Amino acid sequence: MKAAILYEPNTPLKIEDVEIDDPQANEIMIKLEAVGVCHTDLSFMKGEMPIPTPIVVGHEGCGIVEKVGPGVTSVQPGDKVVSMVAFSCGICRYCAEGRPTLCLEYLNVMMMAELPFFAGKRVHKGDQYMNQLFGLGSFAEYCVVHERAVVKIQNDAPSDVVCLLGCGVTTGIGAATNTAKVRPGESVVVYGVGGVGLSAVMGAKLAGAGNIIAVARSQNKLDMAKELGADHVINPREVDDPVARVKELTGGMGADVAIEAAGVASVIEQSFASIHNGGRCIVAGMAPMTATTSFAPFEFLLGKTIKGTVQGDIVSSIDVPRLVDMYMAGKLPIDKLITKSFSLDQVNEAFEAMENKEVLRSVIKI
Numbered sequence: 001m002k003a004a005i006l007y008e009p010n011t012p013l014k015i016e017d018v019e020i021d022d023p024q025a026n027e028i029m030i031k032l033e034a035v036g037v038c039h040t041d042l043s044f045m046k047g048e049m050p051i052p053t054p055i056v057v058g059h060e061g062c063g064i065v066e067k068v069g070p071g072v073t074s075v076q077p078g079d080k081v082v083s084m085v086a087f088s089c090g091i092c093r094y095c096a097e098g099r100p101t102l103c104l105e106y107l108n109v110m111m112m113a114e115l116p117f118f119a120g121k122r123v124h125k126g127d128q129y130m131n132q133l134f135g136l137g138s139f140a141e142y143c144v145v146h147e148r149a150v151v152k153i154q155n156d157a158p159s160d161v162v163c164l165l166g167c168g169v170t171t172g173i174g175a176a177t178n179t180a181k182v183r184p185g186e187s188v189v190v191y192g193v194g195g196v197g198l199s200a201v202m203g204a205k206l207a208g209a210g211n212i213i214a215v216a217r218s219q220n221k222l223d224m225a226k227e228l229g230a231d232h233v234i235n236p237r238e239v240d241d242p243v244a245r246v247k248e249l250t251g252g253m254g255a256d257v258a259i260e261a262a263g264v265a266s267v268i269e270q271s272f273a274s275i276h277n278g279g280r281c282i283v284a285g286m287a288p289m290t291a292t293t294s295f296a297p298f299e300f301l302l303g304k305t306i307k308g309t310v311q312g313d314i315v316s317s318i319d320v321p322r323l324v325d326m327y328m329a330g331k332l333p334i335d336k337l338i339t340k341s342f343s344l345d346q347v348n349e350a351f352e353a354m355e356n357k358e359v360l361r362s363v364i365k366i
C-alpha cells in the first residue's frame with residue numbers, strides 16, 4: 001500500500017510503497033477514504049514538536065473497517081469510523097472521572113508515535129518499521145490502530161467532511177462549549193481562525209454567544225468567520241491594537257471568553273489581555289514546544305482564568321456521533337471549512353497550500 005512518510009523534519013513527505021501487518025489483539029485495520037490536513041501535522045513535520053522518524057503522518061482519518069484483530073468488540077468490518085487524535089485508555093484516573101482527553105496513555109502515544117500500551121508499529125518497508133503519528137498514521141491507504149482510537153459513525157456520512165471531527169473541528173467546538181462553557185449572551189473573541197478557530201466560532205454560536213469576534217490576519221478566513229457566525233472581525237494588519245479594538249467592541253470591558261487558536265505565544269498573551277476581570281481565556285492552539293509566555297500575576301487577582309484544552313475536552317464516543325448527526329441535519333456546516341481536496345500523491349502540495357494560506361482546510365481523498 002501507499003503511505004506518506006516523513007524521514008527527517010523539514011524534508012518533503014515521501015509517498016512510498018510499504019507493507020502493513022494484520023491487526024493484533026484489540027486492533028483494527030481501516031481502509032482510509034479521506035484524511036484532513038491539519039496544522040498539527042505540520043508542527044511535527046517542521047520539528048516544532050519532537051517526533052521519532054521515520055513516521056507515517058496524518059491523523060484526521062475517516063474510512064471503513066477492513067479487518068479486526070482478536071478481542072475487538074466495538075466495531076466490525078464494514079463499519080465507518082473516524083480516528084481520534086487524543087487516545088483514551090478507558091481505565092486510568094482521568095478516563096474514570098470522565099475526562100478522557102487527559103488520558104495518561106495519550107502522552108505516551110503522542111511521544112512514542114506507536115500503538116497504545118507500547119504495542120509497537122504495523123507499517124514497514126522490509127524490516128524497517130515506521131512510527132505512526134498519534135498511534136494513527138493516516139496519510140496512507142490503510143492503517144492499523146487500537147479499537148479505542150476510533151469512533152463508529154453512520155455509514156452514509158461523507159468521509160471527506162466528517163474526517164475533520166477527528167481533531168480540528170472537535171477541538172474548536174469543544175473549546176467553546178466544553179472548556180469555556182460559553183453561556184447564552186456571553187461575548188467571545190477567537191484569535192486565529194483556521195480550522196480550529198472557525199470551529200470555535202461555530203461552537204460559540206451553538207452555545208448562544210451574544211457577541212462573537214474573530215481576529216486573524218487573512219481576509220478569506222475572516223470572511224468565513226462572518227459566514228459561520230462572527231458578528232465582528234478584526235484584522236491586526238489594519239488595526240494598531242487588536243486588544244483595544246476587542247475592548248471597544250465589548251463595551252470597554254473586554255470579552256467574557258477568549259479562545260486562542262493561533263498557536264502563537266504572543267497571541268496567547270493578547271487573548272488573556274482581551275478578557276475582562278473574571279473572564280476565561282482558553283488556549284486551544286499548539287505553540288512550539290519551546291515557546292514561553294508571560295503574564296502579570298496581578299491579573300489573577302482580578303479573577304481572570306487561563307485554561308488549556310486537549311481536543312476540546314470532548315468525550316469522543318458521545319460527542320462525535322452527535323456532531324455528525326448535527327452536520328447531517330444541516331445544523332453544523334463543517335463542510336464550509338473545506339476549500340480544496342488533494343490526492344495522497346499531492347500531500348506535499350496540500351501542506352504548501354496551508355502554509356501559503358490558500359486554503360481554509362483541505363482534505364486528502366484516498
Ligand SMILES: [Zn+2]
Binds near residue numbers: 093094096104
Ligand atoms: Zn485513560
Ligand SMILES: [Zn+2]
Binds near residue numbers: 038039059
Ligand atoms: Zn489535527
